[in-house]
Amino acid sequence: MPPATISEWTWPEKPWHRLHLDLAVTKMEDQRICIKFCVKNGFKGAEISWVLQTAYGDAVMSQRRVFEWYKRLKEGREETADNERSERPSTSTTPEKVDMVLELVREDRRITVREFAEEAGISFGSTQSIMKDILGVRRLTTPFSFLKI
Numbered sequence: 001m002p003p004a005t006i007s008e009w010t011w012p013e014k015p016w017h018r019l020h021l022d023l024a025v026t027k028m029e030d031q032r033i034c035i036k037f038c039v040k041n042g043f044k045g046a047e048i049s050w051v052l053q054t055a056y057g058d059a060v061m062s063q064r065r066v067f068e069w070y071k072r073l074k075e076g077r078e079e080t081a082d083n084e085r086s087e088r089p090s091t092s093t094t095p096e097k098v099d100m101v102l103e104l105v106r107e108d109r110r111i112t113v114r115e116f117a118e119e120a121g122i123s124f125g126s127t128q129s130i131m132k133d134i135l136g137v138r139r140l141t142t143p144f145s146f147l148k149i
Contacts, residue, residue: 031061032080035069045070093130097122101130105137 031052038048049066100120104111111119117127131137 027056027059028061028082029080031056031066032069032082035066036073036080039070039073093126093134097126098130098134101127102135105131105135 034052034055035048038051043051045067048070049063052060052066097120101116104116104119113127113131114124116131117124120127122130
């Protein structure tokens with residue numbers, strides 16, 4: 001087996017530039033490895049689902065996904081990495097647009113989310129997502145307040 005290559009990870013300049021998907025991907029990969037181990041040891045799909053539920057609690061993959069992976073691995077698949085997807089990448093939550101929304105919040109905390117969306121040129125839902133999920137901004141009374149930053 002060839003040695004694994006180690007790649008350098010560049011530290012993000014700002015905390016919202018890196019969405020925390022790496023942890024979720026790692027947990028799903030771990031669960032698929034557990035499914036592979038259980039398949040090779042003769043466990044049934046329902047037993048595997050129970051084992052994962054016990055080990056991962058609320059972070060467990062759905063039972064449907066467990067059975068899909070069970071079937072794939074039972075049919076001889078060896079790879080536990082997920083297949084590449086051809087989905088369109090998100091263009092509304094890019095670091096540039098996050099920075100733009102942050103600047104708008106800092107300039108005027110009294111305007112509405114809809115006005116932020118119009119100023120930034122992105123959808124209302126994307127603006128809400130940037131403000132709530134990435135920047136941690138929420139409305140307390142009238143002005144917006146930062147919770148995480």
